[in-house]
Amino acid sequence: MKNRLIKTLAGITLSFSIVFSGVALASPQSASAATVSKSDVAEKVIATGKQYLGVRYKFGAPAGRTDMFDCSSFTQYVFKKNGIKLPRSSRQQAKVGTYVPKSQLQPGDLVFSDTNRDGVINHVSIYMGNDKLIHTYRVGIGVTISKFKGSTWDKTYVTARRVI
Structure with a gap:
């Protein structure tokens, strides 16, 4: 038993x-x-950026404002809304994340340019894929989507960083 x-x-x-x-x-x-995949985050970052198409450009726009942006306040804001913290200036942002060769850009990568051609990074944009950037750069244009290859941003390209 x-x-x-x-x-x-x-x-x-x-x-x-x-x-x-x-x-x-x-x-x-x-x-x-x-x-959540990296490509999902990139899509959300780009979609967030598109919500601000046409918002006016103002050099030195304060961080966190959405009625005006400069290039780096725009990227800082859009990434922050998706849980990624970036420093305030384009030069500072160019030091975070990991280096990406121009030939290997993926949606969501940050693209840095020296449009003054003085050896100093002064512009940042977000690579959208399909040869397009979303950014803001001039009074009267505001947040916009631009072609990358052959553009001023391409000709004055310095580096790219992956922060996603």
Whole structure:
């Protein structure tokens, strides 16, 4: 009788351990499905930027304002809305994240230019993919989408950084 009870309890214990190990194996799949990919974040950053198309340009626009931007306050704001903290100036932003060669740009990468051609980074834009940038750079234009290849931004390109 005692032997039979031990075998029954062992069988029940083994059955429960098999059932619960199956649940544990299924959990990582549901957790990975909830993980947000880098491309999803890039899409959200670009979509956030597009919400501000046409917002006026003002050099030195204060951080956090959405009625005016300069290039780096725009990138700082758009990335912050998507959980990524950037420094305030384009020169400071060019030092964060990881270096990306121009030939390997992906949507969401920051593109830095020296439009004054004085050896100092003075402009930042967001690469959208398909040879396009979203940025702001001049009074009367405001936040806009520009072609990259062959543009001023391409001709004065200094570096790119991946912060996503």
